[in-house]
Amino acid sequence: MIRDERAREEAGHWFAIMRRGATTLEERKAFDRWRADATNQRALDAMHELWGELAVLKTRTVQPAARPVPSRRAFMIAASAAAMVAVGTGAVLMPRLIQTEVRTGIGEQQTRALPDGSVMAVNVDSRLQYEFDDRRRVRMDDGEAAFYVRKDPDRPFVVSAGAYDVRAIGTAFNVRRRGDAMEVSVSEGVVAIIDRENGRELMRLRAGEMSVLPPEPAQTRAAILPVPVESVAQWRMRVLEYDDVPVRALIAELNRFYDRPLRIDGTALANRRITVRLRVEDRDRTLQTVAELLDARIEPGSGFDSLVAAPALTG
Numbered sequence: 113m114i115r116d117e118r119a120r121e122e123a124g125h126w127f128a129i130m131r132r133g134a135t136t137l138e139e140r141k142a143f144d145r146w147r148a149d150a151t152n153q154r155a156l157d158a159m160h161e162l163w164g165e166l167a168v169l170k171t172r173t174v175q176p177a178a179r180p181v182p183s184r185r186a187f188m189i190a191a192s193a194a195a196m197v198a199v200g201t202g203a204v205l206m207p208r209l210i211q212t213e214v215r216t217g218i219g220e221q222q223t224r225a226l227p228d229g230s231v232m233a234v235n236v237d238s239r240l241q242y243e244f245d246d247r248r249r250v251r252m253d254d255g256e257a258a259f260y261v262r263k264d265p266d267r268p269f270v271v272s273a274g275a276y277d278v279r280a281i282g283t284a285f286n287v288r289r290r291g292d293a294m295e296v297s298v299s300e301g302v303v304a305i306i307d308r309e310n311g312r313e314l315m316r317l318r319a320g321e322m323s324v325l326p327p328e329p330a331q332t333r334a335a336i337l338p339v340p341v342e343s344v345a346q347w348r349m350r351v352l353e354y355d356d357v358p359v360r361a362l363i364a365e366l367n368r369f370y371d372r373p374l375r376i377d378g379t380a381l382a383n384r385r386i387t388v389r390l391r392v393e394d395r396d397r398t399l400q401t402v403a404e405l406l407d408a409r410i411e412p413g414s415g416f417d418s419l420v421a422a423p424a425l426t427g
Contacts, residue, residue, distance in 0.1 A: 119149075123155035124224065124231050126146060126147070127225075128223050128231040209244070211241065211243045213241045214234055214242070215238070216235065216237060216238045218367075221235055226248075230262045232250070232257055232258070232260075233257060233260075234255065234257045235256035235258075235288075236369055237255060237368040238254065238257060239252075239255055247267060247270070248269045250270070256287065256288040257271075257286070257287060258286045258348060259271065259280070259286075260284045261301075263282025265281055268281055274289055275308055277306040277308045278303050278304070278306070279303060279305075280302070283303060284299045285298045285300075285301075286299070286344050293324075294325045295322060295325065296322060296323055297322035298320070299341045299344035300319050300341075302318050305317065305334075307329040309329075314334070320340070320341050321338060322339040323335065324337075351390070352366070352390045353389040353390075358382065358384070359385070359406065359419075360376060363375075363382075363402075366398065373415075374417050377411075377418045378420075381406065381420075384406065386402075386405060388405060407421070408420055408421050409422060
């Protein structure tokens with residue numbers, strides 16, 4: 113039973129990765145190794161079936177086996193009996209309330225199969241809570257997450273972050289909230305951005321679109337910007353991409369991936385702007401790349417490292 117539950121959790125993880133699109137060679141090899149196990153393959157098939165997308169991957173033939181009927185507990189874990197069920201003479205049985213808090217630490221990412229069969233991937237250093245009964249709601253206190261939402265027109269999927277609600281029915285999108293800064297990007301389907309205070313719809317974002325939202329909806333009208341679908345939630349591949357941002361913003365994000373922090377020596381260096389795409393698996397290589405781009409150097413300290421600008425040349 114424990115093994116089956118673990119397989120369902122891992123199936124949610126791989127399901128999200130495959131829906132993301134581009135995968136690395138290492139991910140593909142790991143996925144093939146994982147699904148070579150018949151229990152794992154059945155768990156993955158069940159996840160596809162819940163999404164109405166069952167198309168058994170035919171690169172491997174799984175030996176026929178009696179497919180168990182999911183128990184109530186199993187169904188709640190993998191997808192949840194969240195839809196209302198009519199019984200008897202039309203009475204309605206409301207699903208039980210499920211509340212869970214999710215926290216990730218420095219360098220930690222998690223993938224969760226949600227009670228309704230949706231999948232949530234949570235980035236490093238994030239705090240969220242989700243609540244499912246006759247509603248589907250996630251509250252993001254701080255951090256970043258990608259959502260792969262199982263379609264249910266009767267129960268919109270809502271992510272509350274700051275002054276906004278992001279509402280979807282069946283789609284894939286990413287929400288990032290760091291302090292007052294918030295952005296939403298969509299890789300599949302459509303989401304609505306709602307002013308949480310008055311319920312007014314502010315905009316709709318479609319696949320390949322994103323928006324950077326002000327702290328308060330009344331401050332300014334946010335623009336809708338194009339974004340490559342394949343770059344939405346690419347942090348899941350531990351890839352960071354920044355276009356003309358202050359160095360301090362880049363270093364703040366890098367420090368969420370590594371236990372040993374990096375400090376910036378001097379305001380002038382912190383305020384410089386940088387455009388870069390980094391794979392953050394290897395800390396030393398990542399920091400060296402940043403230092404070279406800035407004509408700076410990394411100096412080790414006691415419990416931290418410093419990014420130090422190279423001395424100016426004098427004539």
